[in-house]
Structure formats: structure tokens, C-alpha cells
Amino acid sequence: MTDLIDPVDRAIINDLQSGFPICSQPYAEAAARLGIGEDALLERLRHMLDRGVLTRFGPLYHAERLGGGLTLAALEAPEERFEAVAAVVNAFPEVAHNYRREHRLNMWFVVATETPERIAEVLAAISERTGLKVFNVPKIEEFYIGLRLDL
Amino acid sequence: MxxxxxxxxxxxxxxxxxxxxxxxxxxxxxxxxxxxxxxxxxxxxxxxKGIITRFGVIVRHHELGYRANAMVVWDIPDDDVARVGEAMADFPFVTLCYRRVRRPPLWPYNLFCMIHGRERETVLEQVEQVARGCGLENARRDILFSLRRFKQRGAIYRRDWPALELAAGTGG
Structure with a gap:
């Protein structure tokens, strides 16, 4: 699916995943760095957003530093009711991401809440409504949160 | 505040x-x-202040062909985990690296890293590279590829706030 983007798009993505200029005319500055025109950069960003190659263009926030709570949790959903359990878990507005993964603990989800205290309440509610034990594996230390992808 | x-x-x-x-x-x-x-x-x-961790384009890994999304988990002695975590974070293909709480006996792992790749085989080779580079050939580990993404959106931080895109613990 990489044919969705050409080499110029790729250069834009690699260059602009971080360090976007915070100045009066940032697109002009970023475009100069990439050796293309400002209009061309804006047009390509718009096009990649329209096609869903980019989720968005802007900030990524650190939940805890914004004052909120964030954790990763997992549960072991029986195969025969996996879909039903996923529907229950996904219905919680605090559940941001949810992935099926290869393990006995087959459902892994991120919970983000308004306050750190609220995490325990949401996990308890998920456990109660699914009838399953929820494994909470909160972060102790961050070594890298770059989330960069070099194309 | x-x-x-x-x-x-x-x-x-x-x-x-x-x-x-x-x-x-x-x-x-x-x-x-x-x-x-x-x-x-x-x-x-x-x-x-680190409230915004990154400012720029946010890509959809899956749409760009990065379909092999692995959460690689390791059981590292607590007194060595900081060294290993720092070393792991240096690999260019590691997109996230966290120390987390263990939940033994089912979940003995305390170090998590994410690797996004196009092919499963490439990711498995990258896991071996990390193991060799960090001296973890004998460490207990597991690789949890994602099979399906059920939900991925900007997380809600406050009910009356817009959905914000968070640097969350797993993703892609």
C-alpha cells in the first residue's frame, strides 16, 4: 500500500513527524527544508489527510501531563463470546484503543480518563460488565515515546 | 493546574x-x-513541558502497509530494566518503550516495546536484533502481534473536551 504515497509524500512524512516549525509561516519554512513550494506542501498534506494516509496534522498529547489518567489493560476473552466482550469494552468512552492480540490475554486496550483516580473505577466497571478479570499494567517508566515511523 | x-x-x-x-x-x-x-x-x-509530546503528521500505520504490529514484552530483572529500556529505545524501529507493572503468574513481563513493520518476518528478525543488542538472548519474552484493531481514535481526556490524540501505550 506504499504506492499510496510517492517519494515526495514519503519525505514529507519522514520530516514532519516531529519538529514542525512553530513560527509565523511554518509551512513555508518546512517546505523550504524539503525543497518544495509552500503551496505544494499544503496541497500534499490536504491530499494525504483526505485519503486517510494521515490521521491528522497537529499535536500528540501526553495524557498524564495534561492531568489525566492513562493505562494499558488486558483481559482473556473466551473465543465464543469474544465479539460480545469487545462490544462491551469498546462502548466505554474512556477506551481509546483496543486490539486483539496473539496471547491467552487476547484483548488489549488503552484507557484514558479525566483524572488518574477514575482509571480504577473504569476498569472495575469493565470487569463487572464482562464478568472477566481485567489485568491492569500501568506504566512505571518511559524510555521512548517517539512513535515515529521511518518510511 | x-x-x-x-x-x-x-x-x-x-x-x-x-x-x-x-x-x-x-x-x-x-x-x-x-x-x-x-x-x-x-x-x-x-x-x-512535555504536555505536547510531538507536533506534526500523525500517520495511519496500517494504511501505509505497516500491518505487522508487535507488542514485544520482556521479563527483565528489576535492577537491570533501566539499562535495558534505554538501550532498547535506541533501535530505530522501536516506536515505544515502557516499563510496566508485572501481573504474575500469567503476566511476568515488565518491559514493553512496540515494533511496526510491513512483514512479520522482518519484525521477528528485529526482535532478535534487539535481544542480541541488549544481551537478552536468554530473557523470557513474548511477541504479541495484533490480529485486529477494534478501536483507534483520539482519546477522551475530559467529557466536555474534544477527543485528543494521546501518546498512548500501544497503537498502530
């Missing part, structure tokens, strides 16, 4: 992303009721 109400107004104006216009910060300022200089200062301050 980590963010002020003026920061909050700016965060709300940024909910749909940075405007695609020649002077995007001036435009954000019009939406948030402040001038361009103040917008620039506030965004720079939020980056400096």
Missing part, C-alpha cells in the same frame, strides 16, 4: 489539527481569541 484556561481554549481550537493555511497560528488565534504570538508561545511552552 497543569494547563491554564487559555491553554485549554487553544487545545480546543487545535482539536481538528493545525489549519492548512499560510499562517496557521494566526488562524488558531482567531478561533481561540488570542494573537499569533501568544499561540506560538503557548504551543512552544506545552512542547517544552
Amino acid at each position: 497543569v494547563v491554564t484556561w487559555r491553554d485549554r481554549r487553544l487545545i480546543e481550537a487545535l482539536a481538528d489539527g493545525l489549519p492548512l493555511a499560510a499562517r496557521p497560528y494566526a488562524e488558531l488565534g482567531r478561533m481561540a481569541g488570542m494573537d499569533e504570538d501568544e499561540v506560538i508561545e503557548r504551543i512552544q511552552a506545552m512542547i517544552a
